[in-house]
Amino acid sequence: MHSISVKELTLNFGAVSVLKDLNLDVAEGEFIVLLGPSGCGKSTLLNCLAGLLDITDGEIWIKGKNVTWAEPSERGIGMVFQSYALYPQMTVRGNLSFGLKNARMPQAEIDKRVARAAEILQIGPLLDRKPGALSGGQRQRVAIGRALVRDVDVFLFDEPLSNLDAKLRSELRVEIKRLHSRLNNTMVYVTHDQIEALTLADRIAVMRGGIIQQLDAPQVIYNRPANLFVAGFIGSPAMNFLHGATVDGGRRFEAGGIGLSLEGYEGGAVGARPEVVLGLRPEHLEIVPGAEEGRTIPAVVELDEPMGADSLVWLKAGGAQMSVRVPVERRMARGAAVHLRVDMTKASLFDAATEQRI
Amino acid sequence: MHSISVKELTLNFGAVSVLKDLNLDVAEGEFIVLLGPSGCGKSTLLNCLAGLLDITDGEIWIKGKNVTWAEPSERGIGMVFQSYALYPQMTVRGNLSFGLKNARMPQAEIDKRVARAAEILQIGPLLDRKPGALSGGQRQRVAIGRALVRDVDVFLFDEPLSNLDAKLRSELRVEIKRLHSRLNNTMVYVTHDQIEALTLADRIAVMRGGIIQQLDAPQVIYNRPANLFVAGFIGSPAMNFLHGATVDGGRRFEAGGIGLSLEGYEGGAVGARPEVVLGLRPEHLEIVPGAEEGRTIPAVVELDEPMGADSLVWLKAGGAQMSVRVPVERRMARGAAVHLRVDMTKASLFDAATEQRI
């Protein structure tokens, strides 16, 4: 039994179709991240799951029950919002217990649940403060607590960390991950931050224009993106793209005077194609002093960006701009002519027309 | 002659002192980044430089002229804001030429300058659009252009990229760096994003509570932070801290049953101190299977966060939580007992009381 099962979901806002025949199955206890550019329909999908939007067509099943037309509170879900959406005039305790009181739960049970949530989230000392007197991170924890006390099977998060600063974000990321491994319930998590997606997810659903482009484990998404969009979207700094053609029956890639052997490329039968895109991640390139036939690309250093732990070197190669990640100690002089060694086993190759991975 | 020279600057808002006796000299053509947590006074300092705030005490010199009481427009500065601050009712061209028109510059000269700025920033085709019809990145470029046309010696940036998404941010970052190397004028750049600071700056001024904590080149700030605050603030994931003591006349560090030889530590004379903090960056730790006397710390794996290019492993070690950066291929099982090898040449040691680097 799937924890969540979305079948042929379509959602239109008036004439605009935001989600189109979307299918998604989430296993029990799985952590799914919805990732995609702004406006791609992530929040919309989450709201459909929560029952906050009436869908146009399709079905939604949660825990084996068709909840397509059930009220949000009946779906066994808890939801955490980007803006926290705490009730400002209630104390933290009030925020946590408001929903339970409303469900006429006995006070003793409420107290127990609030205490448990407070303990899990370490917000015990804050219980009698109002949200206005909390820091961003604390507020977000309370927001999570509100979902927690409801003892639901499915947690829905809509960019819960976007409003926090980088430091807090990375801390809370770890906390959410820990929460998941402790509670082990199903989580659907919307973000446009790929670090969050990569670190948290069991599987990532990369969306664009209301359509799931790829649904897979983070490493697969990162290393074997299914199409050009996913490849370009995931990874920072972004993947380098070289536009060219495969020749020699698919054994070589050629572009603007560059020739690379495709030996070791783990894709399927490549074949000769007139228009392909070769994608190379910055960390899969290595700067070497001398050319190696079929394995290196000549390049000229343009800029060098030290980023603390490592450094990003920007180069001009084969008419395109490329970036390479190097250890921070290695400083490159501007204008230096170097060669980039390509690790073809980790490269991605796409058909320029269909944009699909070959 | 310094390009900018701030002398004993004090600024109070009513009773609150936001900047305290601040001194800062910026060399001709230097790229200074002001970095610090929210509310530390970065924007305030920048506004003082621009003349948008009347300072309480002190002097500001720009290009050898005392401009403490000069109007913003008379200071030879250009400023770029986080929210772009484009005039919504004017076209891009209007935005660029507004300041010049105010200065009653001849139309021909205005046209020339606008054309040049448009060429540098590649916004030629946008000149007749209004800001509403531009994307975030384009708007930011126009905002830069507005400073550019004024042909000033000093550029002031207040978090110019904060409102952009990660991808655009890294692109524009590179562009700004290129702009700087092309124009070679002085730039003061406020940010709270350390990647921006580390990649762009010639020197970084790390601020806290209106006081500059450390002013130095990025690599120095990163590798040899002057105090605990700087150490903790710079670096993501953050530096690991172990609280302990130096013994043996400063030859060993001990904390919660861990003993590490301080041999190779590049600080000065350490001496025996009862309370010190040892700071170790995640990328300067290495996970090794076996213990090595005086060089490793025993640890237990808690969590493993793959982040695409590499992976962050969170461990419990010496009673503290530590993180180590490892290649993404290396997955660690939860609960595994490992050892962390410390590279003492890259470690930082602080006095727990004064918080200063030893």
Place this chain on the structure above:
Amino acid sequence: MLYGTLFIVCIYYILPLWVMVMTSLKGMPEIRVGNIFAPPVEITFEPWVKAWSEACTGLNCDGLSRGFWNSVRILVPSVILSIAVASVNGYALVNWRFKGADVFFTILIFGSFIPYQVMLYPIVILLREMGIYGTLSGLVLVHTIFGMPILTLLFRNYFSSLPEELFKAARVDGAGFWAIYFRIMLPMSMPIFVVAVILQVTGIWNDFLFGVVFTKPDIYPMTVQLNNIVNSVQGVKEYNVNMAATLLTGLVPLTIYFISGKLFVRGIAAGAVKG
């Protein structure tokens, strides 16, 4: 259900207008016998004509027509001046804060609560000393003064919701007080100007007290004429003429509301609620 409630509520709001319109179209005999809610059996525009150009007050039998043009002559400069002054105030208060500005603003806000009757006498003295008592400019000044508190508040709230960085950018660009006001702030403030215009047009057009105290008969505004017509009972009350006169008087503000109600709400959201 929802619409039902709304519908009933709307009846409450519409009813007076309905009655006014219906009555103004009836002849006196029909009014005496008939139901006030019933539409006229025989539509007559005579009451309107009478109200507009024939109704008498004392010796003047030119109805509201004269008052209408007087009202326009009062309205236009008053609205323009009061809004101009208040918007500059709001702008100065938000962007060019100077010492004591808050004190003046507080006094101003306090002023908006003072019953007008209280201020009548001091103002008479003030205008007398300025030598503009009884003139159009005197009345315009009075409207400007009494419009100032609420409008200044409105503009202040609005301008403070505009990004401060725009103002800073303009200063770096070398624009001065007026340049920023005219070139940057004004073009961005349409919603709040709409609200201000609507409020002032309504307020000034409907004003009776100032109009009657600070002017003289040849520049009496329409409301004074309305009062005269309605209160000059000659035998039986001519309800139809009164209603027609009332409607005629309300026509200008009503039209403005019907046309720009939507902008009004938007402007209120931008100016009144934030703050």
Place this chain on the structure above:
Amino acid sequence: VDLEVTHWWTSGGEAAAVAELAKAFDASGDHWVDGAIAGSGGTARPIMISRITGGDPMGATQFNHGQQAMELVEAGLMLDITDVAEANNWKSIVNPPSLLDACTIDGKIYCAPVNIHSPEWLWISNKVYEDLGIPVPQNWNEFVASAPQVEAAGKIPLALGGQPWQSNLAFGAISVAVAGLDVWKKVNVDKDMDVAAGPEYAAVFKAAADARKLAAKSNVQDWNQATNLVITDQAAAQIMGDWAQGEFAVAGEVAGKDYTCLPGLGLNAYLSTGGDAFYFPKLDDPEKEAAQKRLAALLVAPETQVAFNLKKGSLPIRGDVDLATANDCMKKGLEILASGNIVPSGDMVWSADVQKQIEDLMVEFWSSDMPAEDAQAKWVEILKSGL
């Protein structure tokens, strides 16, 4: 010369009367700029005073003469028209002389009286009584006695408008009628407070309390609406000044036939003689000043007096004019006037402040069930405060 004249005469009969003045003034080559302010003196007076003190005076303005304008005169804002009065020999022609006295301050004359008003009239609809088949009452007591029958017939015995001054007027009329002239004078002229608190006035308040019951069902506001109730025979009677006559006239009713008027409520044939007068604020323009004086002379001139007072239904301020065309009621008034049975009006003996307070008291009295004794006690308090 254009001269703006402000007044509050806007009802049908009043407006017609003003038209006579304007016609006469225009005939002399000047121009009457009408500045009517509808409502009542209460609405109009503040406006007039504001304009005079505000330095934008009109050419002439109506006031009830008496203490109302005194301070304006003292402040030097009013034109001294003694020369006009002397030239036209007002001293000898204005009757009763008290009218001119009210215009005189420090021996100088500042206003031109135009009419005499007496508020102490009871107006009765004959038809109501014809329908009932009983004789029309000839005095207040008879009227009170007939009231139950009127009420039984579903009519309102006494029509009374809701405006405060009407309550006050009704009380004033009742007090002169019930208490009699001597008592009235003792209190109001000699300011004898013991009499005010004494039994004579207790009777007055008692009568007022009776009247209150009779007026309970009347719920109109304006005085002429109340008059209209009598005209249309919905009410049996109304206590109102002689100006009510104008309304009857406009409605085409004939005194004696359609309605009956009882001066002094039919009890004491005394009338208090208030009235309207015109004051002339000082203007800097000598030409205007001349016009003001022309107007002053004109207002008292016999032709104007006749034309004006006939239309307005008030009495002329000079005894030497021929009011042959006057109707039944007006003649009654003239007779009383000629016989000298007059009392000064409240405006002349008490300050506006005291009158306003009495008015407030009366409003309260007429609209509540305040016992007569309490009302009397409060009334005495107010009078004392004005000593």
Place this chain on the structure above:
Amino acid sequence: MADGARRNPLFRNLTAKLAAVPMVLTALVVFAGGTVWTVVYSFTSSKLLPKLKWVGLDQYERLWGASRWLVAIENLLIYGVLSLVLTISIGFMLAVLLDQKIRFEDTFRTIMLYPFALSFIVTGLVWQWLLNPEFGVPSVIKAMGWESFELDLLHDPKIVLYGLLVAGLWQGTGFVMCIMLAGLRGIDEDIWKACRVDGIPRWKTYLFVIVPMMRPVFITTLVIVASGIVKLYDLVVAQTSGGPGNASQVPAMYVYDYMFQAQNLGQGFAASSMMLVSVLIVLIPWAYLEFGGRKRG
């Protein structure tokens, strides 16, 4: 060399200060000056013209002894409380109704708002007429068969205040509704969602979550409505003239009558000074909440 020299702070941003002169003058001369003038003369025995003849607190003693003033104050309190509560609650409820994503929202809103365009004079006249028992709404109800219906809102001293209220609400609720609507629209969408997920019924969400969140809007509205109530004059004059009897007197009428009709400026000024005090009572808590609160935040 002016360079770097500190200029006289008085002349910094001189234009801005010049531009604020009208405001400063208005605040100081008209509002502050006028108020002080009024208060000062309330201690004199000024009659028709203001004169500095001191009488101490006499005017105030007389004021508080006048039954008409007491009635006026009581009326203002009753009317004020009712009107505040009803205007705000009805305005809020209408805003809630309009906030349900209904069709023709613009039309409904315009209908509710248009009375605001009319003057109180007009409002008073129309409702005077509509409430007339002989041919107004009551008579229609009677004609429709409810024979025993007797409601004379304007001539029964006990209920005349409700007659005023009906008219006052008609005129003012639309505007309040607009402010409330704007306030509702400013509430974070996510709060609604959070409540739905928590299973809170809509009415409870409004009552326990939204209303508390709209506190600033309520306070603004409260102040606007309250200031209108203190000034209440035109409506009463047009609709009831304070009657029947003194049943619908309000303080502003007392001030006006005594200043101009009774020609007792001192008394009028004393009454207006008392009104100013009541304004202060309304204003000071507001100023505290609005400005004191902001500094902390």
